[in-house]
Amino acid sequence: MSTATAGPGRLGWALTDSWTMTRRELAHWARQPVQVVVGLVFPVMLLLMFNYLVGGGSGVDGDHTEFLVPGMLALTMAFGLEGTMLAVTQDLNKGVIDRFRSMPMVSGAVLVGRSAADMLQSVAALAVMTGVGYALGWRWHNGAGAALAALGLLLLLRFAMLWIGIHLAMVAGRPEMVQAVQILVWPVGFLSNVFASPESMPGWLGTVVEWNPMSATATAVRGLFGNPGGPTGSWAAEHAELLAVLWPVALIAVFLPLAVGRFARLSR
């Protein structure tokens, strides 16, 4: 039996192979539904905790839940980094990657499959989180178009985190490093405006927090949903929507080529 040579061409095969690799990730989910559910429940737990246990104290005028939900959505997208890193680290340490690489498939498809699966997971996470948010009383006030734009910005942030995660996994490549990153994302996550307004913080800290890429997304999303804590105040806050696009695009521009290049150089 010979492999098919005529066919949809290189781009076509790239898409076919990417779809096959995405199906592989979906098949993993089908076999581990509990893990999938836990992945979706964890951010909901955080949301409930910060809504009920740490209510108020955000230094923002307006409803606490309305302020918190968009921030938690941004945080969930950012924390996706560890999930991606863990999955890629586990995959790279398995023999099956050797088989993929010794086959005439489009090699980048392995990474595309990973990113497609992670993005699908993130869409599911956003659906669950906004659903729970709605039940808690959070609403969007500026119409469906603005709300969809907000979700788009959130997924853009997730896409940037995804390529950082893939790159880190390939550079570090060991489960211990994943643990280190899993710990480090917490301070980075909290050094943002997700839980409190930068105006309530000491000057230098407020500046650091404002320029955190996650803060830009959170502020822009709050503005688009019409929730409190939107783009007012400092320059960074006024231009949150611009920054919420520029930050992820810049991160993707750096880390996507690095990650793809790194994967191609696994043979060195």
Add this chain to the structure above:
Amino acid sequence: MSEAIVVDGVHKRYGEKRALAGLDLTVRRGTVHGVLGPNGAGKTTAVRVLTTLLRHDGGRAEVAGFDVRSEAAEVRRRIGLLGQHAAVDEELGGRQNLEMFGRLYHLGARRAGLRADELLERFGLSDTGRKAVKQYSGGMRRRLDLAASLITDPEVLFLDEPTTGLDPRGRAEVWSAVRSLAGGGTTVLLTTQYLEEADQLAARISVIDDGRVIAEGTADRLKAMVGGDRVDVVVRDAHRLGEAAALLGDGATVDVDRRLIGAPAADRMRTLTRTVRVLEEAGIEAEDIAVRRPTLDEVFLSLTGGGSGTRTPTDAEVAA
């Protein structure tokens, strides 16, 4: 073109470590070629270079007529790889794996499914159902791995220590699969630490050490290289091993645990009668005396110049 694999002066370094130091190898189409060497000799590195998983630093390497560096895509279309570790997705089932690989070989969904069923049947894995591969036994996993390597009927199949870690039954299964493939005309390059395996399966054997070939030929030729026949004597009294070894002359080796002395037998019958006579004269009782062809183990040890197992004992061991 009659060569399936041509390796000419291939070098590969990992930082300071030299993994391949001018490896040369020629494998004729349709034959089984054994690459024999101890751990760290460069066997796996060689396989990874030839299967395009690793780029070599210098020299020429061609598989099925294509350069592994500049024509990697062509090489990948024509090879199958069975690595040391199961190269299948352990979270998925057997059929899921084979179907996925079939799609990635661009067979299309329907043919990939048919091929998966065909291979499951051929390797006796049809009844595994939805069971995840991580629940398979070692032998089943290897068979699935082998099936995955054969999805497109490769021209050249690479088997990197295919039976390491398998029980005797698993090993027999892999051996019989390799024999039937070789019978069908597939070129097989097989690395192994087990001399018996190379002897059983391979028509030609390359012995490698420190990243280069130190001997090459048929199993018989390699055996002839360490000299002809051997005489084995099992001595009843372990205390007299040293004394008996001295009587059997130069080149005698002693295996203390088995109370076994081996010595070269230049002339089968004369050596046998002489051995019986000198032992009798010295009053050393023998449990068994036999003349035999050398094993590949002895070839291997004499070529790589080391190892354990058969060796000259120290005084302390003899006295023990």
